[in-house]
Amino acid sequence: MSSLDAALGRALTTPGISGAALVDAVTGLSYAELGDVSASQDSCEIAEIARIRLTRAGASGELENVIVTTSTQHLVTIQLARQGDPLLLCATVDRELTNLTWALRELNRHADELLA
Template sequence: MALLDTVLGDVGKTPGVTAATLLDGVTGLAYAEYGDPEPAQDAQETAHLATMHLNQAGFAGELESIVVTTAAHHHVTTTVARQGDPLLLFALVDRDRTNITWALRDLAERTGRLLA
């Protein structure tokens, strides 16, 4: 777990990221956390609901990412590529401290290295 915490700390270097959590995509169990984990509690449920509604609307394939924007934050949930059950990376991004496009690009690069 210490290694996962260290690697997840790298995700925290993305400008504007104030919290991040690596979640089991099936059970919602948090494997590692960075910053305040409280906002990540709904990430797994949000991803499940989005996938369910996309499937009902006729979209096929696996979920890649979700961005929910509030007045103060972007709540970013992305899948982490690996064999077996999916992992989700949740990141809370402060809207005033970053550009979401750059934050998403940086998170994608860091997520790709997360389990390498």
């Protein structure tokens, strides 16, 4: 098991997080996936659409998070700043099993481990 898989595995220990993937924000290449990531397959496109729409609306600054909510889950995309192309941490979060704020806190904590 790679260190990326191990870090994603630790993220999945948070109640309600059923899948996580580390994706290159520019190419869409997935570096590691664990659990149910079927809902996060289009995370790069969703993040890009959000960035374009926010820019058109006059928002400034870098995109940090995108959260898409359905009736049963949240699709969370967190941009990880690093040297070179940014990475996206994409996670599937069950709405009934966890609080979104708690899940975001835990995902950000695990994101630091992914970049270490």
